[in-house]
Amino acid sequence: xxxxxxxxxxxxxxxxxxxxxxxxxxxxxxxxxxxxxxxxxxxxxxxxxxxxxxxxxxxxxxxxxxxxxxxxxxxxxxxxxxxxxxxxxxxxxxxxxxxxxxxxxxxxxxxxxxxxxxxxxxxxxxxxxxxxxxxxxxxxxxxxxxxxxxxxxxxxxxxxxxxxxxxxxxxxx
Amino acid sequence: xxxxxxxxxxxxxxxxxxxxxxxxxxxxxxxxxxxxxxxxxxxxxxxxxxxxxxxxxxxxxxxxxxxxxxxxxxxxxxxxxxxxxxxxxxxxxxxxxxxxxxxxxxxxxxxxxxxxxxxxxxxxxxxxxxxxxxxxxxxxxxxxxxxxxxxxxxxxxxxxxxxxxxxxxxxxx
Numbered sequence: 001x002x003x004x005x006x007x008x009x010x011x012x013x014x015x016x017x018x019x020x021x022x023x024x025x026x027x028x029x030x031x032x033x034x035x036x037x038x039x040x041x042x043x044x045x046x047x048x049x050x051x052x053x054x055x056x057x058x059x060x061x062x063x064x065x066x067x068x069x070x071x072x073x074x075x076x077x078x079x080x081x082x083x084x085x086x087x088x089x090x091x092x093x094x095x096x097x098x099x100x101x102x103x104x105x106x107x108x109x110x111x112x113x114x115x116x117x118x119x120x121x122x123x124x125x126x127x128x129x130x131x132x133x134x135x136x137x138x139x140x141x142x143x144x145x146x147x148x149x150x151x152x153x154x155x156x157x158x159x160x161x162x163x164x165x166x167x168x169x170x171x172x173x
Numbered sequence: 174x175x176x177x178x179x180x181x182x183x184x185x186x187x188x189x190x191x192x193x194x195x196x197x198x199x200x201x202x203x204x205x206x207x208x209x210x211x212x213x214x215x216x217x218x219x220x221x222x223x224x225x226x227x228x229x230x231x232x233x234x235x236x237x238x239x240x241x242x243x244x245x246x247x248x249x250x251x252x253x254x255x256x257x258x259x260x261x262x263x264x265x266x267x268x269x270x271x272x273x274x275x276x277x278x279x280x281x282x283x284x285x286x287x288x289x290x291x292x293x294x295x296x297x298x299x300x301x302x303x304x305x306x307x308x309x310x311x312x313x314x315x316x317x318x319x320x321x322x323x324x325x326x327x328x329x330x331x332x333x334x335x336x337x338x339x340x341x342x343x344x345x346x
Contacts, residue, residue, distance in 0.1 A: 051271065051281060054271075054272060055275040058272055058275075058276065059276070078261060079258055079261070081257045081260065084252065084254045085252055085260075087254065087257045087258075087264060088252070088254065088260045088264035088267070090261060090264065091261035091262060091266075091268070092265060092267055093264075093268070094261070094264075095227050095264070095265035095266070095269050095272075096268050098224065099227060099228065099272065102227065102228040102231075103228060103231065103232070108224060110224075
């Protein structure tokens with residue numbers, strides 16, 4: 001779990017945003033080998049309202065970016081929510097988590113949950129557990145980290161790395 | 174429209190957030206007289222997606238805070254949206270506009286549209302035009318500024334100033 005000092009190594013910060021818990025995972029690409037150099041969950045104090053939680057998320061992700069200096073950021077795109085109120089809160093939390101990357105000018109890539117599942121286990125019908133298992137196998141993580149936000153964040157980072165050669169090929173075509 | 178150099182003068186930044194246009198208004202309290210020292214609309218380039226617009230809003234409101242050094246911020250609370258997608262975008266834009274205040278530790282106060290209307294024209298059924306007219310009368314602004322986001326932002330700042338003595342009285346009771 002040591003960050004590479006080689007400036008040519010791609011280092012992706014994956015983010016699974018949420019207003020109560022936001023997962024993060026930092027994945028480095030060494031040839032065909034992917035290495036998780038850091039992962040975890042940011043949990044704002046439950047005593048705060050959505051504004052206090054946003055502030056906490058913003059500051060936590062600003063710190064992660066300063067610490068890991070990622071070359072790119074990958075985040076899961078969200079389109080659904082229970083109701084307008086929870087969508088507003090989720091949107092605010094999501095913005096707070098990705099704003100440090102946006103302000104730093106780090107390229108941001110978005111993937112739908114379906115794209116992440118397809119990239120990891122080849123099918124959109126996969127269960128969350130299968131994705132967690134697969135992402136840990138790919139990254140050589142022996143014990144599946146909890147909560148699921150952590151493996152979701154690692155999964156979107158891996159999804160981005162797997163999608164990038166395809167995108168490059170399509171851009172060249 | 175000159176900012177007071179008196180450090181005891183309360184200076185409120187009112188924000189009407191939105192992902193396409195965000196209104197702002199800075200109101201100073203001089204005894205019983207309220208003075209608008211600045212107002213306008215922040216319009217992120219329409220070419221950007223919601224993330225680029227959030228970045229633009231964050232940077233614009235960070236600049237406004239640096240320029241006007243408000244003692245407090247008042248913002249309209251939103252609970253409704255057309256659908257989950259627009260709620261997510263609005264939540265993200267709202268967060269981007271208020272995060273500079275949150276990070277700077279400036280007290281943030283939220284009011285519903287109903288509270289703003291009641292504070293300005295005494296009734297919740299008032300039309301938007303009436304609120305705009307009243308806020309301009311209170312602040313001595315001769316020509317009603319456009320778009321409506323600007324007068325909405327000024328209105329929430331005035332609402333906060335009008336509500337503050339009531340809040341203090343209630344806190345003492």
